[in-house]
Amino acid sequence: MTRSATKGFTLVELLVVISIIALLIGLLLPALSSARQAGRRAQCLSNFRNIGQATHLYASDENGFVPREGNENYAEERGGGRYWSVSHVTWGMGFRKYLAPRSEYLGNYHNPPRDRGDKFVNAPVYRCPSHPNKGHNVHYIINGLRFDRAGVVNEGNYLHGSGRYAHPIERVVTSSTMVYITEFEDDESNYFVNQLYQTSWNSFGDRGPAGWLDTWRAVHVIGQYQGTSGRRTNHKRHQTGSNVLYLDGHAEYRTDNYILELNNWDDKLYHMQRDTDR
Numbered sequence: 691m692t693r694s695a696t697k698g699f700t701l702v703e704l705l706v707v708i709s710i711i712a713l714l715i716g717l718l719l720p721a722l723s724s725a726r727q728a729g730r731r732a733q734c735l736s737n738f739r740n741i742g743q744a745t746h747l748y749a750s751d752e753n754g755f756v757p758r759e760g761n762e763n764y765a766e767e768r769g770g771g772r773y774w775s776v777s778h779v780t781w782g783m784g785f786r787k788y789l790a791p792r793s794e795y796l797g798n799y800h801n802p803p804r805d806r807g808d809k810f811v812n813a814p815v816y817r818c819p820s821h822p823n824k825g826h827n828v829h830y831i832i833n834g835l836r837f838d839r840a841g842v843v844n845e846g847n848y849l850h851g852s853g854r855y856a857h858p859i860e861r862v863v864t865s866s867t868m869v870y871i872t873e874f875e876d877d878e879s880n881y882f883v884n885q886l887y888q889t890s891w892n893s894f895g896d897r898g899p900a901g902w903l904d905t906w907r908a909v910h911v912i913g914q915y916q917g918t919s920g921r922r923t924n925h926k927r928h929q930t931g932s933n934v935l936y937l938d939g940h941a942e943y944r945t946d947n948y949i950l951e952l953n954n955w956d957d958k959l960y961h962m963q964r965d966t967d968r
Contacts, residue, residue, distance in 0.1 A: 706948050727820070727928065734818040734820060734933050738941035741941075742936075742940065744789050748784050751856070754858035755857060756856060757780060757781040757856050758781075758834045759834025759906045760832070760853075816829060818828060818873060823877050823883065825880060826874070826883065832871050833870055833924055834904035835908070835952075836855060836906070837957070838960060842948060855908030859937055859938075862958070863958055864958055867936065868937060871934070871935040872935070873932040873933065876924060882918070905955075910922040910923065930945055931943055934949065
């Protein structure tokens with residue numbers, strides 16, 4: 691009796707199979723990468739929507755006012771003299787209690803302890819899964835720009851401070867189109883991590899790192915990254931654009947061209963140097 695020999699794969703056939711597998715992997719990896727990026731962008735957008743809800747909860751508790759520029763100091767006239775004062779709480783602190791269970795809330799956001807630093811605003815909803823710098827607990831930044839007229843940003847002076855003060859939402863006619871909160875820069879040099887996050891309050895009421903999570907100069911939006919004196923926003927966090935929260939509470943993904951256009955940051959409150967009356 692003869693036994694038929696079992697025929698195996700030849701070297702050529704094995705190479706063909708390996709080539710097909712490699713080709714399939716090459717085709718699938720970009721799709722998987724895009725799916726992961728889309729998932730991270732969706733999670734980030736969900737964070738913005740939650741912050742939008744917190745914005746309106748805060749406003750309902752604060753006579754309609756919402757925070758803007760972070761270190762909100764202004765020179766106030768009283769009895770013929772001027773002195774520095776603090777107007778309103780920074781956004782990261784103000785919204786914190788609406789974004790985490792009370793058991794995780796670290797205390798009175800108007801008077802946080804000095805030793806808490808960045809941990810005071812440490813909430814998962816403040817972190818974008820696409821932000822590369824793990825030294826940051828807050829990955830978003832607010833619009834604190836004050837415009838004198840269309841296209842012209844008032845970058846501050848002794849009499850009027852250096853940004854837009856807190857004001858009622860209802861006064862902003864561009865609430866559905868004005869960038870309110872968007873993505874913070876990567877902080878490649880770790881300037882914010884190594885220096886600003888080690889800073890406690892100063893004499894003007896800047897409450898540690900939360901006071902730096904804002905834009906109040908045009909260069910913070912359209913400039914090059916150079917630590918705190920350059921660009922603070924990232925207009926391409928998610929490939930060709932970033933997520934944006936608007937004052938009316940809705941959030942959406944916008945392309946980099948939209949974010950880099952200063953007119954989209956304009957609240958058109960040209961005649962309101964201070965908005966502190968309640």
